[in-house]
Amino acid sequence: MKNLSDLIATFANGIAHSRAALIGALIVTSIFPFLLGAVLYDIIWDMRNTYFAALSYLVLGPMVLIGLSLIFVGLFFFRGKEDVRLFTLTYLRDYFTNPDRFYRMRKLLFVFVFISCTMFCIFGIVTYRSYTYMNTTSFCATFCHMVMEPQRVAHSNSPHSQVSCVQCHLGGNAKWFEKAKISGLQQVVSVLGHSYSRPIKTPIHHLRPDRSVCEECHRPGQFHGDKLEVMERFRPDEQNTSVKTVILLKVGSAGDRSFSPNGYHWHIAPENRMLITTTGPDEREIVMVKFKESTDPEKVFMVKDADKLIAKNSEQVITREMDCIDCHNRPTHNYLSASQAIDMKLLNGEIPREIPFIKRQALEVVNEPYFSQQEAMVKIAAGLRSWYRQNRPEIDVNDDLLCQAIIGTQNAYRENVFPAMKVGWDTYIDHIGHGEEFDRGCFRCHDGKHLNSKGEAISNDCNTCHVILAKDDPNPEILQKIEGR
Ligand code: HEC
Ligand code: HEC
Ligand code: HEC
Ligand code: HEC
Ligand code: HEC
Structure with missing residues (x-):
């Protein structure tokens, strides 16, 4: 007589006999409750902690799957497999052919289907959440922490901080998605093997x-239409004079x-x-531009000896349609220049403007080379304190204002310079x-050296691109007019 408890006993016996199945069973019974707890927690409260999410979906989930596979493989393919296989077969045959027992068999089937569905649901959720989780900004940036630190910090300070890494880097069509995943994998390997380049070189084609x-x-x-921009700057003089460029x-x-x-x-007009056409690995040297304005004949502008340059670098020549990234290459990883960074901190008050010569001195300390951000933090503070102690004894070096200026200067450095990745003030240039x-920048083409067949250059007259209404002026007349003063 074979009944349900015999079946369970045989399976238990099979598991006990096979080492693989035993290990699998241990893994599943010890981890599954935690995984279930984590999934329920995520469904109800939404898991926000990156490390907790990574542990649940990238470690516990796959481990339970491996455990289940081990049990299956152990039971049916290793020691004791004959018992289990034979037993399962006779058991099932017995129940299917005996009409009395068929009723119980239906119950068993029902239980089996129920358990399978629950498992499918849980693994569906685990797989889906693992996928979406791997697409979040925190996953991309946190798990390549040191390597992607410059990109992560710049991203978090940019207008696109709410746009996730994958929305820009894996968006678009499926072919592209696969390419990026493969390149992503290569990058993971190179991070593990420390073979990535420092700084990460740009552009990365994928x-x-x-x-x-x-x-x-x-x-x-x-x-x-056009956009009126007022750029506020500070002079490196005693008063840190504020000046404006209106453009x-x-x-x-x-x-x-x-x-x-x-x-x-x-x-980028469709017509x-x-x-x-670029030569060289960084796609900066544009040797030829071709376009066709509506129905006009094609226009070509090229540098002297473009044909020879193309022939010489034939394996690095790329011809493609101009797009947003040819100008907006730093829409989100936009690192400021040292002077811009200090100006921003003076503008938002992180560095108080009242301190004499603070623009000049802050600029001087952030421009020094440092080995690490920690060293920079210490030396920026020491550098500023020592200058003011020597040259402005009337300022107390532990004064609140100077402390605030030191923190502001440290932040300006910390947000833009990453010595561990060899990212300095001018590593990444905005086009x-x-x-x-x-x-x-724009002068990769508008440099007066890209000529058409008549010898005319792509225009580089200042007014083609902008009209400068005031330049570094402490009190521009045009602003008074615009603001109705
Ligand atoms: C998911 C939507 C989204 C995507 C995708 C996106 N942007 Fe934006 N972008 C925004 C929003 C929203 C703003 C305005 C942010 C603000 O002003 O706070 C913005 C602002 C900008 C600005 C103005 C920045 C400034 O300093 O004022 C530029 C330029 C820009 N985006 C270019 C791009 C480029 C180039 C791409 C493609 C690589 C891109 N964006 C992709 C949503 C997006
Ligand atoms: C608004 C779109 C956008 C978002 C969001 C975005 N990137 Fe980028 N990323 C770019 C562009 C554009 C480039 C430059 C591409 C080029 O020059 O070919 C780039 C370049 C990079 C590079 C190559 C190095 C460099 O600086 O040129 C890395 C690495 C990178 N991004 C990582 C990230 C990470 C990590 C995140 C999320 C924290 C992220 N990106 C979010 C648009 C984006
Ligand atoms: C020839 C270079 C060039 C190309 C190509 C280009 N842009 Fe721009 N774009 C600019 C410049 C320059 C500005 C003004 C920058 C500023 O505000 O400082 C600008 C401004 C913008 C702004 C902000 C507009 C505003 O009024 O604040 C957005 C958004 C934008 N571009 C999106 C795009 C998108 C999307 C594409 C591709 C379809 C694109 N651009 C292609 C040069 C370009
Ligand atoms: C890939 C080369 C290339 C780059 C890079 C480039 N341009 Fe141009 N630009 C051209 C060409 C070619 C023309 C057309 C010249 C002609 O017809 O005489 C043009 C024309 C213009 C015009 C006149 C458009 C009109 O109204 O007819 C403006 C304005 C301009 N560019 C601004 C910029 C700015 C700003 C940048 C940088 C953000 C830039 N360009 C980058 C190639 C380039
Ligand atoms: C091909 C287009 C182009 C040409 C030609 C050009 N510029 Fe510009 N220039 C720009 C763009 C784009 C900006 C805006 C940069 C930004 O938003 O940060 C700019 C910004 C400026 C600024 C303000 C920069 C700042 O940070 O204070 C000045 C000043 C300036 N240009 C002067 C000139 C002068 C002078 C000429 C002529 C000799 C000239 N430009 C020719 C594209 C051009």
């Missing part, structure tokens, strides 16, 4: 967001409805289709604007 990603939220065809930026439109393409967003000597 990480380049697609134009369609930006256009999920922004439509340059839909915003039109009309010709942002324009990519053209829509009654607006024809103009200004900066003219470059232009600008093709650019919006005039750039730096080695990476000249």
